[in-house]
Amino acid sequence: MRKVAVIGVGCSKVGELWDKALKDLSTESSLRALDNAGMSKIDSIYVGNALALTLLNQGNIGTTVADSLGFRGTPAISVEASDASGGLAFHEAVKSVAAGWSDTVLVTGVEKMSDASPAQVAKALMSSEDQEYTAFTGVTVGGLHGLILRLYLTRFKVKHEDIAFFAVNAHKNAVNNPSAQFRNPLTVDDVLNSLLVADPLRLLESSSVADGAASVILCPLEKAKKFTDTPIEVLASTVATDSLNFVEHEDLLTFESTRISAQKAYAEGKISPPDIDLVETNDSSTIMGVIALEDLGFVEKGKGASLVKEGDIAIDGKLPTNTMGGSKGRGHPIGATGVYQLVEIVKQLRAEAGKNQVANAQIGLAHCVGGMGSYSVVNILRRS
Amino acid sequence: MRKVAVIGVGCSKVGELWDKALKDLSTESSLRALDNAGMSKIDSIYVGNALALTLLNQGNIGTTVADSLGFRGTPAISVEASDASGGLAFHEAVKSVAAGWSDTVLVTGVEKMSDASPAQVAKALMSSEDQEYTAFTGVTVGGLHGLILRLYLTRFKVKHEDIAFFAVNAHKNAVNNPSAQFRNPLTVDDVLNSLLVADPLRLLESSSVADGAASVILCPLEKAKKFTDTPIEVLASTVATDSLNFVEHEDLLTFESTRISAQKAYAEGKISPPDIDLVETNDSSTIMGVIALEDLGFVEKGKGASLVKEGDIAIDGKLPTNTMGGSKGRGHPIGATGVYQLVEIVKQLRAEAGKNQVANAQIGLAHCVGGMGSYSVVNILRRS
Numbered sequence: 001m002r003k004v005a006v007i008g009v010g011c012s013k014v015g016e017l018w019d020k021a022l023k024d025l026s027t028e029s030s031l032r033a034l035d036n037a038g039m040s041k042i043d044s045i046y047v048g049n050a051l052a053l054t055l056l057n058q059g060n061i062g063t064t065v066a067d068s069l070g071f072r073g074t075p076a077i078s079v080e081a082s083d084a085s086g087g088l089a090f091h092e093a094v095k096s097v098a099a100g101w102s103d104t105v106l107v108t109g110v111e112k113m114s115d116a117s118p119a120q121v122a123k124a125l126m127s128s129e130d131q132e133y134t135a136f137t138g139v140t141v142g143g144l145h146g147l148i149l150r151l152y153l154t155r156f157k158v159k160h161e162d163i164a165f166f167a168v169n170a171h172k173n174a175v176n177n178p179s180a181q182f183r184n185p186l187t188v189d190d191v192l193n194s195l196l197v198a199d200p201l202r203l204l205e206s207s208s209v210a211d212g213a214a215s216v217i218l219c220p221l222e223k224a225k226k227f228t229d230t231p232i233e234v235l236a237s238t239v240a241t242d243s244l245n246f247v248e249h250e251d252l253l254t255f256e257s258t259r260i261s262a263q264k265a266y267a268e269g270k271i272s273p274p275d276i277d278l279v280e281t282n283d284s285s286t287i288m289g290v291i292a293l294e295d296l297g298f299v300e301k302g303k304g305a306s307l308v309k310e311g312d313i314a315i316d317g318k319l320p321t322n323t324m325g326g327s328k329g330r331g332h333p334i335g336a337t338g339v340y341q342l343v344e345i346v347k348q349l350r351a352e353a354g355k356n357q358v359a360n361a362q363i364g365l366a367h368c369v370g371g372m373g374s375y376s377v378v379n380i381l382r383r384s
Numbered sequence: 385m386r387k388v389a390v391i392g393v394g395c396s397k398v399g400e401l402w403d404k405a406l407k408d409l410s411t412e413s414s415l416r417a418l419d420n421a422g423m424s425k426i427d428s429i430y431v432g433n434a435l436a437l438t439l440l441n442q443g444n445i446g447t448t449v450a451d452s453l454g455f456r457g458t459p460a461i462s463v464e465a466s467d468a469s470g471g472l473a474f475h476e477a478v479k480s481v482a483a484g485w486s487d488t489v490l491v492t493g494v495e496k497m498s499d500a501s502p503a504q505v506a507k508a509l510m511s512s513e514d515q516e517y518t519a520f521t522g523v524t525v526g527g528l529h530g531l532i533l534r535l536y537l538t539r540f541k542v543k544h545e546d547i548a549f550f551a552v553n554a555h556k557n558a559v560n561n562p563s564a565q566f567r568n569p570l571t572v573d574d575v576l577n578s579l580l581v582a583d584p585l586r587l588l589e590s591s592s593v594a595d596g597a598a599s600v601i602l603c604p605l606e607k608a609k610k611f612t613d614t615p616i617e618v619l620a621s622t623v624a625t626d627s628l629n630f631v632e633h634e635d636l637l638t639f640e641s642t643r644i645s646a647q648k649a650y651a652e653g654k655i656s657p658p659d660i661d662l663v664e665t666n667d668s669s670t671i672m673g674v675i676a677l678e679d680l681g682f683v684e685k686g687k688g689a690s691l692v693k694e695g696d697i698a699i700d701g702k703l704p705t706n707t708m709g710g711s712k713g714r715g716h717p718i719g720a721t722g723v724y725q726l727v728e729i730v731k732q733l734r735a736e737a738g739k740n741q742v743a744n745a746q747i748g749l750a751h752c753v754g755g756m757g758s759y760s761v762v763n764i765l766r767r768s
Contacts, residue, residue, distance in 0.1 A: 001484055021516065044623075053437040053464070057519070059511035060466045060628060063758045067628045073644050075623035077472060078464045080437070082444045088461060092476060099483030100385055127443035132405065135441070239428075239459035244444065244451040260457050374447045 001098040005224035005231040005384060008037025008217035009343040014181040014331030017211040022052060022112040023068035025213035030069050030108050033215035037227050042217065043102040045069075045076040048089030048109035050335035054124040055116040065108055081239075082128035083282060084370035085109065086338025087377030090216065094237045094379075097218050109339030110213035121209055125334075128371035130244045142206060144246060144372055145285040146198030152253055152287055153200065156302040160200060162309035164191040166286040167205040167328050169313050169321070174329025176355040177344075181210050181331030191286075205286040205328070212333035214340040221384065230350045235363070236269035236380040238262075246372035255373030258295035262367070265378040266297070273297045276380075277361040278320040278348055280341035282369040283327045292367055293321065296378075320358045323348060341366035342379060349383040385482040389608035389615040389768060392421025392601035393727040398565040398715030401595040406436060406496040407452035409597035414453050414492050417599035421611050426601065427486040429453075429460040432473030432493035434719035438508040439500040449492055465623075466512035467666060468754035469493065470722025471761030474600065478621045478763075481602050493723030494597035505593055509718075512755035514628045526590060528630060528756055529669040530582030536637055536671055537584065540686040544584060546693035548575040550670040551589040551712050553697050553705070558713025560739040561728075565594050565715030575670075589670040591716035598723035600730065605768065614734045619747070620653035620764040622646075630756035639757030642679035646751070649762040650681070657681045660764075661745040662704040662732055664725035666753040667711045676751055677705065680762075704742045707732060725750035726763060733767040 010032025012025045020028075026047070034040060047065045052058040062076030081088045086109030096102045113121055125141045126134075134144075153160060168188055174180035186204060194204035224231030240260035243249055250256065266272055273296065281296070283289030290304035298319055299307045307313060313321035324330050324344040327337055345364035347353045353361075366379045394416025396409045404412075410431070418424060431449045436442040446460030465472045470493030480486045497505055509525045510518075518528075537544055552572055558564035570588060578588035608615030624644035627633055634640065650656055657680065665680070667673030674688035682703055683691045691697060697705035708714050708728040711721055729748035731737045737745075750763045 023516075050443060051437075053435075053511055054441065054443075056515055057438065057507060057511050058515045059434060059438075059464060060513075060755050060759060062465055063625045063628045063754065064514070066625045067758070071625075072627055073624055073640065076625050077476060077623065080443060080462050080464055081446055092461060095480055095483055095485050098485070099479055101479050101482070123441060127437055127441050129444075130448070131440055131442045132407075239461065240457055241447045241450045241455075241460050243456055244447045256457065370447065371444050374451070375444055 002100060003221035004094050004097045004218055004234040005221040006216050006346050007219050007224050007227040007231055008033045008039065009346045010036050011179055011214035011340060011343050012212050013179045014210050014212035014333060016114040018114065020211065022056060022058065022110055023064060025112065025211060026065045026108050026110040027068050029213035029215040030106055033217050037217040039104065039217060042104045042106045044096060044105050045074055046089040046093040046105060046107045047076060047078040048085035048335045048338060049078060049111060050080055050082050050085045051111060051113060051124050054127060055113060055120060081375045082370035083284065083334050084338060084368040084375045084377045085335035087366060087368040087379060088239065090339060090342055090379055091237045091239055091377055093218055094234050097220060103219060105218045106215060107339060108213060108215040109336035111333035111335045112211045113209045113333060114211050129246060133245050134247065142197040142201060145287060146201035148252055149201050149287040158305040161188050161192060162305040163286045163290055164188045164205055165308050166283055166289045167191050170283060170326040170329035173323050173356055174325025177324040177330055180325045180329055182329050201285060207284045207327040207332035210331035210333045212331060212336050214336050214343045216339060216342050231384045232346050232349050233382045233384040235382045236265040238264040238268060238378050240376050242374045244374050253291060254301065255291060255295045257373055257376035258292060261376040261378040262296045265380050269380045276363050276365045278323055278358045278364045280322055280345055281367040283322060284332055296367060315356055315358055323356050323358060338368040338377060341368065345381050349381060386484060387605035388478050388481045388602055388618040389605040390600050390730050390765065391603050391608050391611040391615055392417045392423065393730045394420050395563055395598035395724060395727050396596050397563045398594050398596035398717060400498040402498065404595065406440060406442065406494055407448060409496060409595060410449045410492050410494040411452050413597035413599040414490055417490065417601050421601040423601060426488045426490045428480060428489050429458055430473040430477040430489060430491045431460060431462040432469035432719045432722055433462060433495060434464055434466050434469045435495055435497060435508050438511060439497060439504060465759045466754035467668065467718050468722060468752040468759045468761045469719035471750060471752040471763060472623065474723060474726055474763055475621045475623055475761055477602055478618050481604060487603060489602045490599060491723060492597060492599040493720035495717035495719045496595045497593045497717060498595050513630060517629050518631065526581040526585060529671060530585035532636055533585050533671040542689040545572045545576060546689040547670045547674055548572050548589055549692050550667055550673045551575050554667060554710040554713035557707050557740055558709025561708040561714055564709045564713055566713050585669060591668045591711040594715035594717045596715060596717035596720050598720050598727045600723060600726050615768045616730050616733050617766045617768040619766045620649040622648040622652060622762050624760050626758045628758050637675060638685065639675060639679045641757055641760035642676060645760040645762040646680045649764050653764045660747050660749045662707055662742045662748045664706055664729055665751040667706060668716055680751060699740055699742055707740050707742060722752040722761060725752065729765050733765060
């Protein structure tokens with residue numbers, strides 16, 4: 001298998017973009033990535049999208065993205081794994097280049113959520129859980145996050161304010177990200193005094209409805225220098241599943257799919273957690289981010305909150321996390337998020353992250369989660 | 385890249401299966417394929433599904449299939465390309481084995497349509513067309529098929545009864561397929577006197593609502609003999625797109641995506657149309673099947689109807705087509721159809737097709753189409 005590199009990145013702004021359709025967003029970010037790679041043609045396209053079928057009744061997403069970009073004829077493969085769709089699209093694209101099946105691949109994650117009503121979005125988000133069991137109870141994704149937050153606070157005797165800092169860190173980083181949805185700083189008090197979503201989960205520790213698209217261009221590492229002075233190597237790319245029903249997880253506060261995919265990724269990349277210079281992970285709510293850092297192996301179970309509280313996840317901390325704002329600050333256009341994470345890591349590894357630059361960043365890990373941890377994709381990138 | 389072989393196949397019955405959920409169907413067919421390969425474990429799973437998000441609000445389909453099969457943890461990748469989803473899942477799985485990323489892969493196409501109302505299904509089927517243009521006019525898929533049927537009959541001065549024979553052939557073959565939805569023979573008169581769907585298209589030349597799942601197991605060709613005496617080699621696997629809007633096709637009666645993917649497949653397999661011993665193609669309506677045979681290169685444009693009329697597509701004809709009943713007779717559970725086609729070709733190439741056996745079948749071509757030809761997947765298999 002060939003080694004693979006990222007040679008171009010681009011994205012649209014994240015937000016409630018009333019004047020832009022799904023096709024406008026995917027085209028905008030794809031063209032920016034092509035431009036960034038100095039390229040006008042590609043062999044094939046991978047698309048990550050989670051909700052176009054439910055919210056827009058738009059299927060055939062591969063064709064939708066290829067055609068609006070002006071690439072009729074080009075193979076375009078659309079994958080779905082709820083919030084992890086973007087990371088999965090990248091994973092499949094990496095395989096295609098590694099296999100020698102494609103030489104230049106565009107990966108675009110795209111989501112258009114703001115055209116639907118809040119009730120439609122709430123129902124659509126629950127599509128990641130079992131419709132015959134968890135969803136049937138009427139619980140929402142916010143409700144499930146509230147449930148594990150309460151369990152975490154109780155079992156590990158952690159204060160809510162420690163975890164709330166995850167959102168404060170995210171907003172702080174989003175201030176300097178021109179593509180971010182929320183560029184206002186937050187305090188822990190702001191978070192803890194915001195509206196209740198599902199007791200004890202608060203509004204300002206949960207990601208919001210968002211539209212957006214992000215894209216990267218891949219090619220074999222050996223050819224990457226033709227396109228860029230700073231190719232970013234794909235060191236590992238892994239996927240794992242768990243039970244679809246959240247309540248069937250062996251432990252509600254451990255996401256097995258994350259543990260499996262992370263361990264496989266470290267083995268594949270011949271590295272271990274201390275080698276990672278920065279992390280982009282799912283913080284669709286604060287508690288999801290905390291659990292992720294534990295299951296990725298950065299800290300033992302139950303200690304994630306201390307990592308957050310002590311500032312280790314800040315840009316100048318030991319484990320800079322969600323350096324461009326994460327799902328909370330940059331925004332969480334579901335199926336696009338996994339590709340946004342990769343765009344942001346590439347910018348860090350190229351030392352193009354501006355005021356949010358992590359000093360001497362060499363290796364970055366992107367982690368996205370589908371459902372309540374029932375799906376996980378880990379991608380690890382290294383400055384080549 | 386490694387050569388890839390099919391070493392196991394299985395499927396559920398096709399029909400309105402009121403007592404079976406999507407998970408029951410995917411599990412049933414997956415277990416049958418594993419059993420057929422004499423295998424109890426696989427490295428990864430590929431899933432083709434088109435409508436679970438719209439009709440059942442079920443996303444995270446990879447996890448859904450892996451978990452219900454008892455394979456928690458295993459990577460499971462779900463792809464979508466409307467009616468071509470099953471063929472696309474196979475395509476991605478082939479890449480994964482060819483690349484050396486996986487050694488044993490399960491591919492399952494699954495669809496559960498009968499729980500939804502006819503109006504919901506009609507809307508869901510239109511998800512393959514542009515929601516901002518074609519779908520916005522209110523036309524249905526049946527309406528579009530009626531439109532191209534009329535255009536074809538007019539432009540090429542063809543009699544409707546010639547094309548109607550496509551459905552007669554399909555039902556004749558379905559009689560001997562125990563998994564088929566419709567096992568009753570039809571006459572051309574039956575077809576032409578059935579209810580109008582969209583003038584001139586008739587009910588009995590259109591596929592129906594169906595549930596079903598089909599599965600195949602892949603491994604590297606060099607290891608295939610460990611599992612089976614008759615490994616079936618994957619000779620070519622290709623994908624192409626066209627404009628999402630049907631009305632923007634350069635010619636309404638030519639499906640460019642089919643032409644491109646077929647030509648690439650013949651080049652990849654180093655063969656030409658006369659080398660093909662049997663074809664499985666999309667006949668969601670008779671006219672789609674006729675156009676497909678033309679664009680696949682078996683007969684020149686406008687001459688497909690004569691091929692059909694003269695009996696060349698019969699099991700003992702020059703180009704046996706849809707030998708187990710096709711979308712019309714076997715049934716068309718949208719996202720599963722592409723995998724059913726492959727299961728049926730494998731049975732033919734293994735000489736296990738019973739009364740419908742094509743004599744001395746060595747090479748078979750499976751072709752599935754997304755939307756009105758805006759997506760096409762061609763897979764070619766050869767008895768090894």
